[in-house]
Amino acid sequence: MFELETAIDDWKLSFGKNDVVSPKETSELEEHLRGLIIDLGNSGLSQREAFMVGADRLGHPSELEQEYAKVNSGAQWRKRVFWMLTGYIAMTVVGTIVSAVVAIAGTGMAIAGVEGTVSAVALIAVMVLGWSGLPVLAYRQFQNLGGRGEHLPVKWFVATGIMLVVAPIITFGGRIAQTRIVDPSWYGESAVYFGFGGFAIHLGVVVFCFIAMWKFNNPIIEAID
Amino acid sequence: MVSKELVAASTKPLVLAVLSRSESYGYAIIQEIREHSGGHLEWSEGMLYPVLHRMEKEKLILASWKVGENGRKRKYYRLSASGTRAIEAERQQWFAVHETLASFWGTKACLS
Numbered sequence: 001m002f003e004l005e006t007a008i009d010d011w012k013l014s015f016g017k018n019d020v021v022s023p024k025e026t027s028e029l030e031e032h033l034r035g036l037i038i039d040l041g042n043s044g045l046s047q048r049e050a051f052m053v054g055a056d057r058l059g060h061p062s063e064l065e066q067e068y069a070k071v072n073s074g075a076q077w078r079k080r081v082f083w084m085l086t087g088y089i090a091m092t093v094v095g096t097i098v099s100a101v102v103a104i105a106g107t108g109m110a111i112a113g114v115e116g117t118v119s120a121v122a123l124i125a126v127m128v129l130g131w132s133g134l135p136v137l138a139y140r141q142f143q144n145l146g147g148r149g150e151h152l153p154v155k156w157f158v159a160t161g162i163m164l165v166v167a168p169i170i171t172f173g174g175r176i177a178q179t180r181i182v183d184p185s186w187y188g189e190s191a192v193y194f195g196f197g198g199f200a201i202h203l204g205v206v207v208f209c210f211i212a213m214w215k216f217n218n219p220i221i222e223a224i225d
Numbered sequence: 226m227v228s229k230e231l232v233a234a235s236t237k238p239l240v241l242a243v244l245s246r247s248e249s250y251g252y253a254i255i256q257e258i259r260e261h262s263g264g265h266l267e268w269s270e271g272m273l274y275p276v277l278h279r280m281e282k283e284k285l286i287l288a289s290w291k292v293g294e295n296g297r298k299r300k301y302y303r304l305s306a307s308g309t310r311a312i313e314a315e316r317q318q319w320f321a322v323h324e325t326l327a328s329f330w331g332t333k334a335c336l337s
Binding site for chain 1: 250251252255269270271272274275276278279282293295297298299300
């Protein structure tokens with residue numbers, strides 16, 4: 001026995017896979033298919049035949065997806081950058097937690113009187129474990145490359161890219177400068193300044209990320225409801 | 226039968242032409258084009274929607290979801306001010322092509 005609703009549901013599922021056709025767009029296509037089925041049914045076809053012919057008239061899902069992809073690429077890119085920024089903020093939060101854990105562990109070990117070499121190795125292990133999320137994030141970003149960004153807000157995209165690249169460079173550069181250039185006698189004091197500087201940069205990037213996320217995410221929200 | 230490429234190229238002016246009469250939704254737009262073309266224009270009907278969405282992005286048409294007579298939600302499209310202006314530009318282009326070809330081949334004999 002042919003079940004029309006099941007057939008339509010299955011047909012709809014063939015669009016949702018790649019995130020190219022939004023649910024609203026799918027429901028618009030569904031409306032069209034239902035219209036066709038009613039009209040074809042009125043002209044004497046069985047429900048099953050009407051469904052088959054109607055789906056055929058609408059076109060092959062993969063071809064339709066290709067056309068939708070051309071139109072929706074801007075929105076897709078915004079979504080990707082949005083997730084990238086979310087990732088960065090998550091990373092910052094994770095980083096803070098990792099630093100805190102490392103600091104606590106270091107203090108604990110110092111109090112317990114653990115030997116310097118052992119504690120250093122342990123702290124590095126904790127750091128590595130905590131930061132292992134980074135390659136995962138990088139992989140995700142890498143996966144997201146591809147497709148065309150026709151309607152991407154270029155200004156914001158470039159600014160985000162610069163921020164995400166420049167901020168870590170400045171931070172790391174500061175650290176290197178601290179160890180290489182600064183006079184050992186001034187090391188303790190300079191560490192405080194670098195600490196605050198790094199924190200300020202980090203905070204700036206996070207604030208920027210929130211603003212950029214808002215900017216990128218805003219156009220996704222459909223104006224029509 | 227009109228070729229796929231030509232149908233694709235003419236979708237935008239056809240949509241503008243249909244919507245210049247009244248607001249409409251996807252299925253009805255297709256029906257109207259089919260009637261007007263005497264069945265000569267056929268294409269994968271789903272292809273209309275990406276075109277509609279592009280035109281919506283270009284602000285040529287405006288869209289709103291309404292409940293249709295069947296009680297289901299339907300997306301209605303109507304012309305925007307810039308869409309109305311775009312019609313004239315499209316008309317000039319298509320007539321330019323048409324007149325050029327007609328000057329070679331002559332206009333189609335009027336059957337009525």
